[in-house]
Amino acid sequence: MRANTALMFERASGYVFVLMWPLMGLGLVAIAMTEGGRFTTHALLVSLVCFLFVPGIVLTGAAATHYLYKQSREPFTYVFDNDGIRAVGVTYEYAHKWPAIFQVKRRAGFLMFFFAPACAHCIPLRTIPDLELQTSLIAMAAAHGADTRGT
Structure with missing residues (x-):
């Protein structure tokens, strides 16, 4: 919510x-x-x-x-690699290649990877407590062309 x-x-x-x-x-x-x-x-x-x-x-x-x-209730894991972002669950896999990620922001306790206006992979910052890991994910998105000024 x-x-x-x-x-x-x-x-x-x-x-x-x-x-x-x-x-x-x-x-x-x-x-x-x-x-x-x-x-x-x-x-x-x-x-x-x-x-x-x-x-x-x-x-x-x-x-x-x-x-x-x-x-929506089954556990899933985000995977970040050179191809893009994947949400991998028990019965599904949802992916966006890096060219689709145009912006990254930290907002409302989330690290948001935008793939369309007002549509993003919203990862709670509490699940990524390591600031260095957050920075490396943002750097990975920036290296593939995403706007990271909102981070």
Whole structure:
């Protein structure tokens, strides 16, 4: 959920999407208060939906992925080599060659290897406690053309 939330803010459209809902909720509250100061149950429910929409989407997406897709629960390992990055699980292998990795960032407790706008391999920094290992992974990406200014 934390990685998904961090990735939402990688594009300007993410800010618009995330901020639009609470602003609509505030607008509804303001309209209800200016029209006689009565706040109806209907207005309260709609404003609550506006405030809780984005967190609800993040939670629903995480829960659906976790409970509906068995592969998302199986252990996997990241492999970094001269070809690129591979996530190797028990029943799958997912790979991106280095030319697909265009940017590397440290954000929200993750080392993120971007392969598309707002799409990245998000590796928790706590799983790579050795700063030298983090630096070598970033250097490997930089050697293959990735922008590493965000690290």
